[in-house]
Structure formats: C-alpha cells, structure tokens
Amino acid sequence: MSEHAPVPPSDRRTFVAKVSAAIVGGIITLAAPIAGLFPLLDPLRRRSDTRGMVRVTSFAALPEDGVPRKFPVLDTLVDAWNRTENVPVGSVYLQRTGENAVRALHSVCPHLGCSVGYNAAGRGYFCPCHKSSFALDGSIADPKSPSPRGMDPLEAVVRNGEVWVKFQNFRKGSPERVAV
Template identity: 50%
Template sequence: MKLSSGPVVPGEPRRIFFKAAAAAAIGGVLGLVPVLTGVWVWLDPVRRRTHSGAGAFLRVATLESLPADGVPRRFAVVAEKIDAWTRTPQTPVGAVYLRRTSDGTGPGKVTALNVVCPHAGCFVDYQASRTGYFCPCHNSTFAVNGAIDMPSSPSPRGLDELAVEIRGREIWVQFQNFQTGRADKVALS
C-alpha cells in the first residue's frame, strides 16, 4: 500500500477522502467489536428467563402452627434457589402472611398474602393495634384481608394474595412475586 501523501496533484482531495473514510470505517470496526461483544454479554439477563420455581406449591407451615383465630402470622418460604451459578437446595426465598379463619367445621379457611408491598417492594408489617398491614416506607395501609383500606394509600393495588392448598395437616402455598407499582398483578419470572 502506498501511504504517503505526495505533492498536490489533481484528484488529491478524492484520494484523501477515501483514505479518511477507510480509516474511519476501520476505526469503527475496531471500536465496535469489543464494545458490542461486551454489551451483548451484558444484556444476557434481559434475554434469560430463569426457572425460579415460580408457580410451584411449597410447604410453608402446618395447621398446628396457625391457630384459627383470624390473626395473620408471618412464615418464611423456603425453596431451592438458583442464583446465577449457585444452586442452594433449601433457602428462604421470601415470606408470607398466613391467616386462618374457622367456620366451625374442618380446618377452616387459610389465606396467604405476599409480604411485599405492591407499591415499591418494601416489607409490610402486620400491626395488631390497627388490625391491618402497614408499609413502613411510604405509609401504604391494607386491611387484614390485604385490600387497600384508605383511598390515600400510595399502593396501586392490595397485597398480593397467593393460592393455598391444605394437604393433610400441611399448608402449601403457590409462592410468587409480582411486579410492583401497577394496578394489575403481573408475575415475575
């Protein structure tokens, strides 16, 4: 390749333009290969839909540990967790409030609420004094059944109810987390 610019001759500007264009094009490739490779790998979590066990019923408690007095009690949800490369067989993945009410026959009715506030994802407290849930972050309040109890509550929806099954004396919950900040429930996967 002839690289040097010689004395000015007709056609010189065109020659310089092509060299400049070639240098710029190659420079673009040189920059793009490492950057695009990095960005592509960096975007991996957006493309990946991991199986987080969402939707499976998990054993959370026994009827013995949940009196049928209508008072919510908090239980940890323990399940296998895959965190990037680590597979932990049994580890806490979240928590639920369970509440059992009795109609006088059988084990009664058990409801489960995810402890996560649907507003911005804080952990809500159950406050016995006001018979309801209170979020310590932005003061969302919920009735004992999880519904929004005050129009001024910042949360766009009530606490997320989870499906419950009674198997023998065991309480199984279909544990799931949901997107926060919207009026409808959209499960996270």
C-alpha cells in the same frame, strides 16, 4: 449447437425439492442439540421451583383466633449443575380463615417493595415506607395509601395438616397484578 442439453423442468423441480429438503433437514438436525446446550452454556441461569407449590408450615402453627403470622418461604433452586434446598425466596402472611382454610398474602408491598408489617392494634397491615395500609384480606384500607393495589394474594391449600403456597412475585407500582 450447445454442448449442454436443456434441463427438463421436471428435473429442475426435483433438484430444487431435494436441496430444500436437505436444508430443512440440516436445520432440524442442528437445532435440537444446540437447544440442549443452552442450560450448560448458562450455569447461572436459575430455574426455581417456586412456580409449583411449596410447603410453608403446618396448619397448627396458625393462630386459631385468625391473627396472621408471617412465615419465610424456602424453596429449591436448581441450575445446570447444582440443586440447593431450602433457599429463602420470600415470605408470606398466613391467616387461618376456617377449618382447613387459609389466606396467604405476599409480604412485600405492591407500591415499591418494602416489607409490610402486621398492625395488631388496627387488625390490618401497614407499610412503613410510604404509609400504605391494608385490611386483613389485603385490600387497601386507607384510600390515601400510595399503593396502586392491595396486597398480593397467593394461592394456598391445606394438605394433610400442612400449608402449601404457590409463591410468586408481582410487578411493583402497577395497578394490575402481573406475575414476574
């Protein structure tokens, strides 16, 4: 006769359930603190506030005749230990389109990333690198332009006389506008 009495199935199930619960509990207990360590372990990882809106200039600074002006975009960069204010992150063309209405276009060419200039004579934009030209609304003006899409519009609002822009960058060289 065996020295060990057979374990009843219900006891076995209880044992397996307890072990499973302990393993799952252990994973949950460890996961939260480990996840919390990631920002500390990667001090160079930058979290930018550019996903939110940033103040760019006053509405009064935009020419009343609708000529666009280029403005730098300054933002706050934050990492695990530092917060740096007024860091240049790009630039935008702002154009007054009405009372308290503004159009914002990213100043970087969607073709390969050169800086687009305003062409006062042509009342539009021109990229000197490969000769893409764009209308004032950012659409492609010359069908021979190598740029696969028009200039990238940015969300902009006027609040209390200040122009705020949701600044973001987009993938270059692609017909689709994909935020990066």
